Amino acid sequence: xxxxTYRDALNDALREEMERDPDVFxxxxxxxxxxxxxxxxxxxxxxxxxxxxxDTPITELGFTGIGVGAAMAGLRPxxxxxxxxxxxxxxxxxxxxxxxxxxxxxxxxxxxIVFRGPSGAALQLGSQHSQAFDSWYANVPGLKVVAPxxxxxxxxxxxxxxxxxxxxxxxxxxMLYNTKGEVxxxxxxxxxxxxxxxxxxxxxxxxxxxxxxxxxxxxADTLASDSGISAEVIDLRTIRPLDTEALxxxxxxxxxCVIVEEGWPFSGxxxxxxxxxxxxxxxxxxxPLLRVTGADVPMPYNKKLERAAKPTPQKVIEAVKQVTxxx
Amino acid sequence: MTQVHVxxxxxxxxxxxxxxxxxxxxxxRRFEEKAxxxxxxxxxxxxxxxxxxxxxxxxxxxxALRDDDYITSSYREHGHALARGMPARVVMAELFGKxxxxxxxxxxxxxxxxxxxxxxxxxxxxxxxxPIAAGAAFAVKYRGGDQVSLCFFGEAAVNIGSFHETLNMAxxxxxxxxxxxxxxxxxxxxxxxRASAIDDIGVRASSYGMTSEVVDGMDVLATYEATMRAIARxxxxxxxxxxxxxxxxxxxxxxxxxSHGTYRTLEEVEENKKNDPIGKFCSQLLDxxxxxxxxxxxLDTEVIGEVEDAxxxxxxxxDPDPENLFADVYHD
Numbered sequence: 001x002x003x004x005t006y007r008d009a010l011n012d013a014l015r016e017e018m019e020r021d022p023d024v025f026x027x028x029x030x031x032x033x034x035x036x037x038x039x040x041x042x043x044x045x046x047x048x049x050x051x052x053x054x055d056t057p058i059t060e061l062g063f064t065g066i067g068v069g070a071a072m073a074g075l076r077p078x079x080x081x082x083x084x085x086x087x088x089x090x091x092x093x094x095x096x097x098x099x100x101x102x103x104x105x106x107x108x109x110x111x112x113i114v115f116r117g118p119s120g121a122a123l124q125l126g127s128q129h130s131q132a133f134d135s136w137y138a139n140v141p142g143l144k145v146v147a148p149x150x151x152x153x154x155x156x157x158x159x160x161x162x163x164x165x166x167x168x169x170x171x172x173x174x175m176l177y178n179t180k181g182e183v184x185x186x187x188x189x190x191x192x193x194x195x196x197x198x199x200x201x202x203x204x205x206x207x208x209x210x211x212x213x214x215x216x217x218x219x220a221d222t223l224a225s226d227s228g229i230s231a232e233v234i235d236l237r238t239i240r241p242l243d244t245e246a247l248x249x250x251x252x253x254x255x256x257c258v259i260v261e262e263g264w265p266f267s268g269x270x271x272x273x274x275x276x277x278x279x280x281x282x283x284x285x286x287x288p289l290l291r292v293t294g295a296d297v298p299m300p301y302n303k304k305l306e307r308a309a310k311p312t313p314q315k316v317i318e319a320v321k322q323v324t325x326x327x
Numbered sequence: 328m329t330q331v332h333v334x335x336x337x338x339x340x341x342x343x344x345x346x347x348x349x350x351x352x353x354x355x356r357r358f359e360e361k362a363x364x365x366x367x368x369x370x371x372x373x374x375x376x377x378x379x380x381x382x383x384x385x386x387x388x389x390x391a392l393r394d395d396d397y398i399t400s401s402y403r404e405h406g407h408a409l410a411r412g413m414p415a416r417v418v419m420a421e422l423f424g425k426x427x428x429x430x431x432x433x434x435x436x437x438x439x440x441x442x443x444x445x446x447x448x449x450x451x452x453x454x455x456x457x458p459i460a461a462g463a464a465f466a467v468k469y470r471g472g473d474q475v476s477l478c479f480f481g482e483a484a485v486n487i488g489s490f491h492e493t494l495n496m497a498x499x500x501x502x503x504x505x506x507x508x509x510x511x512x513x514x515x516x517x518x519x520x521r522a523s524a525i526d527d528i529g530v531r532a533s534s535y536g537m538t539s540e541v542v543d544g545m546d547v548l549a550t551y552e553a554t555m556r557a558i559a560r561x562x563x564x565x566x567x568x569x570x571x572x573x574x575x576x577x578x579x580x581x582x583x584x585x586s587h588g589t590y591r592t593l594e595e596v597e598e599n600k601k602n603d604p605i606g607k608f609c610s611q612l613l614d615x616x617x618x619x620x621x622x623x624x625x626l627d628t629e630v631i632g633e634v635e636d637a638x639x640x641x642x643x644x645x646d647p648d649p650e651n652l653f654a655d656v657y658h659d
Binding site for chain 2: 025051057059061062063065066067068069070071072073074075092093096097101102103104105106107108109110141142144165166
């Protein structure tokens with residue numbers, strides 16, 4: 001299997017889906033002549049031309065609405081946000097139009113659109129460029145929310161998202177673009193709504209997605225070698241619809257659970273998972289569920305402070321030791 | 328309806344066309360009167376924004392469109408839906424929240440949709456429909472078609488960001504959109520000049536290099552002709568146009584708003600009613616001996632019957648099945 005970066009895996013997914021379906025187009029800031037702010041769309045302008053790789057002015061609300069209208073008229077837009085931090089300016093169109101038009105019209109219209117771009121923090125970008133709004137989107141019926149952690153999942157899920165007949169919020173990460181991994185050849189599709197066990201274990205379940213897979217796996221390695229704790233790492237891959245079955249099966253097996261997420265703690269994704277797990281696996285739990293989250297502050301600039309505000313392997317290890325009572 | 332004598336030459340060869348315009352305006356007027364009554368009786372809930380006084384805008388503009396063109400509108404869209412040819416039955420049933428409504432009772436007064444007629448909906452957030460209309464035009468251009476996308480919104484929307492963002496892109500990318508401003512002079516209770524530093528809306532179009540035109544929206548034929556010119560620019564040059572269509576709402580902003588009192592006087596409303604678009608067009612047709620009194624009366628009787636049938640249909644229709652609460656959120 002070829003080794004690809006997460007960036008190139010996304011690029012392959014876009015290229016393959018655009019070759020497959022002439023109704024697919026990519027629109028956003030700097031996607032064409034600049035080759036993408038993070039080079040995800042590198043080479044696509046040359047291959048598909050400016051009709052299908054469309055540079056926009058800096059006007060998130062406007063081009064998001066144009067995407068929704070184009071989707072209503074039967075096209076399959078991929079809307080790139082340079083980062084999801086800027087999608088706040090477009091959230092009216094994402095929530096009030098993309099997510100609702102099917103329902104409000106009694107199912108007459110479908111909105112096959114993908115909103116994609118990096119989400120959450122990179123390095124020292126400060127408060128306004130380092131936010132994870134995963135739970136905001138996941139709160140909205142009518143949206144699907146996908147957050148792949150590996151190049152293979154990034155490719156397979158982006159292809160599935162482009163083929164999906166619903167609006168999909170597709171969360172990537174600046175810190176993921178350069179990561180490498182094996183990506184299956186050919187028409188590799190990963191279904192939306194399926195979690196993946198990235199490491200099997202028996203003593204505790206660590207739930208993660210996107211950027212938090214790395215600290216979760218690192219913590220699991222350290223726990224195994226230093227403390228003899230066998231952690232199962234389950235990567236949600238899709239936040240909505242949630243793979244409740246896989247999640248609950250893992251917790252029923254390990255009886256303990258730590259959830260790792262990048263966003264703020266209050267009303268975060270982990271809060272929803274805790275609700276689900278306590279209802280579905282109450283009798284199987286041997287310890288309270290714990291969450292490792294981003295700190296409840298706007299992201300600071302200083303490197304040390306920023307690190308203190310992010311989920312780290314050490315924070316995951318400490319939480320696992322608490323739920324396994326092995327301090 | 329007050330009759331005003333206007334001396335405009337009408338072409339007897341177009342009698343059927345004029346009759347259709349008059350009939351549609353009458354239908355919207357009678358429909359809205361009935362909707363107001365049904366609201367007062369509690370048969371229609373939520374917000375309900377009536378179109379009384381503005382009928383010539385929807386009817387004149389819509390008459391200029393082809394069946395394969397696109398329409399997007401605001402929450403004051405009953406008139407647009409009817410003028411596009413949506414049956415009064417399914418529109419009234421939607422207002423009543425019934426399963427037989429165009430949106431199966433899930434949309435309501437503000438969210439009328441008809442995919443088969445390219446009616447891209449009633450949108451409840453001011454200005455939200457403006458980029459959506461440009462998106463339909465983007466799809467037209469993408470596919471090499473010659474349709475246009477007609478977007479209705481009120482003059483209060485010209486101060487919101489989505490208006491400016493969309494006008495810029497529509498002009499930059501030469502998208503075949505017609506931005507039709509229904510300038511009824513009040514955004515809810517705030518007069519245009521109290522909300523806009525520049526109250527000549529055409530200036531906003533020209534600042535994006537876009538052609539604009541001021542239109543008498545109380546004159547159905549003037550509205551039709553202006554829309555035809557805008558459509559020609561759209562089909563031929565793929566160029567957008569802004570139409571500043573001057574009109575007046577004879578009723579309150581919504582059912583909870585009196586027609587006059589706080590922000591406009593009874594005298595002002597009465598003065599504008601002298602310019603009733605339906606009465607004015609009737610007079611033209613009678614004076615031009617295009618239609619006689621009996622024909623006008625017959626048309627009115629006909630649409631009253633159609634509206635009564637729509638109400639009976641809505642009343643006798645079932646509520647949506649509770650099992651359908653979760654349907655239509657997602658598609659397979």
